[in-house]
């Protein structure tokens with residue numbers, strides 16, 4: 270990770286807020302920040318996102334989707350910092366083992382290390398037990414779509430199910446600003462406006478655990494730097510299927526734009542927030558009209574859920 274921290278540092282420069290040496294230059298804000306003020310900045314923005322978008326009440330259980338990568342590791346660490354001392358808030362980490370050889374076992378190891386250190390309950394569930402097949406086996410068998418399509422749909426389903434079993438009222442996902450900006454742009458490029466509307470922090474829906482994304486305003490590089498300066502145990506390896514995702518092209522495009530025009534990712538997200546109330550009138554979020562899947566009973570928009578469609582049911 271040396272190259273990453275190297276690229277982001279503004280070594281030798283003074284922190285905008287104190288006399289200490291800065292470790293990062295935030296091009297979009299024009300600030301140089303030292304370690305202490307960088308950590309404070311990240312945590313303040315995350316608390317603000319939680320307050321603004323997700324109204325966490327007393328006696329809630331927050332499930333955290335923990336892959337062992339940098340985003341979910343930072344997410345769990347910060348949520349524990351914010352809520353760990355609250356006796357009325359319960360945290361539980363959920364890790365899904367998709368069965369990706371040469372990759373997932375390392376990240377599971379790292380996530381165990383973290384939950385052990387923090388003393389947080391950790392539930393691990395696998396595709397093999399739930400669907401009778403690992404992702405590797407599944408994608409060898411049927412390849413109508415890319416591996417990530419199967420992976421994403423089945424992981425979401427198993428996460429929701431496990432969160433429900435754990436009595437969770439929220440399911441926290443480690444999506445950062447880059448993920449959000451990519452998804453917004455990707456849906457624009459596909460012309461998929463109803464999916465775009467569904468990105469909105471959803472309101473309460475019967476039978477579904479509410480998803481929350483506390484890192485959505487933090488750029489990916491800052492999430493990585495936060496993990497490094499806090500010396501969090503995490504795995505930096507990349508999933509062997511990652512190159513299949515079209516998202517990669519959108520990511521490169523956005524990164525290039527961001528370096529030429531700092532603030533692009535923030536603008537995409539804030540523009541989207543402004544558009545939402547207008548879009549939502551024309552495209553009412555589909556969560557309002559959910560049915561039960563005729564095979565598995567999960568809530569979905571048609572008569573079959575996405576996972577059962579991918580499993581070949583008709």
Ligand code: SF4
Pocket residue numbers: 367416417418420421508509510511514
């Ligand atoms: Fe799953 Fe694709 Fe992510 Fe790999 S890159 S973990 S296959 S969604």
Ligand code: ZN
Pocket residue numbers: 562563564565566567573574575576577578
């Ligand atoms: Zn189903």
